[in-house]
Amino acid sequence: MFCPQCGLEQPRSHRFCPACGSRLPTELVPPTGPKVTRLFHSIPIHPADPPDAVLRVSRYFEEFELETAEGSVRIPNGHVRFSMWTGDRAACAVSIPDDEADALVRFLGAALPWRGAVSRV
Ligand SMILES: [Zn+2]
Structure with a gap:
């Protein structure tokens, strides 16, 4: 670079x-390896929101085998996994396919104030 x-x-x-x-x-x-991961820090909005929650986003480019204490798991490529963490624990996780992740990128990009009108509720 x-x-x-x-x-x-x-x-x-x-x-x-x-x-x-x-x-x-x-x-x-361009990333190297089977995935890239980034952490996004939250801001508490609702009184029940934890003050230190983190959104972890991982995009998987290559299929690979993950060894865990319970055995091995095959992690497929072509998806993005979102997990919400407080401290060292994941509260929940969800994966979306690459085409939905690309739609999310377009949605978030269009919501930038300097890019034009977006309906706000
Ligand atoms: Zn320089």
Whole structure:
């Protein structure tokens, strides 16, 4: 990857350019491995919402075998898994196929205020 500001070549692991300090667009680098995962921190809205909940989103590109204490599980490719965590426990999880994930991306992108009218309830 090359720094978009100063052009210095960077290792894939860098998040910031050591020469100019710019954030590197790591989201544009093709992922390696069977999946990518990102955590999204919540904000409590309802009084019953936990203050420290995290949404974990994993997109699976390759099928692989996962070894667990209960045995091995085959994880299919072509889906996105959402799990809601409080502390070290997942409260619930759901997976959606890639085409639904792409529809979610379009939905969230269209909801940005500077991108035009979106009905708000
Ligand atoms: Zn730079």
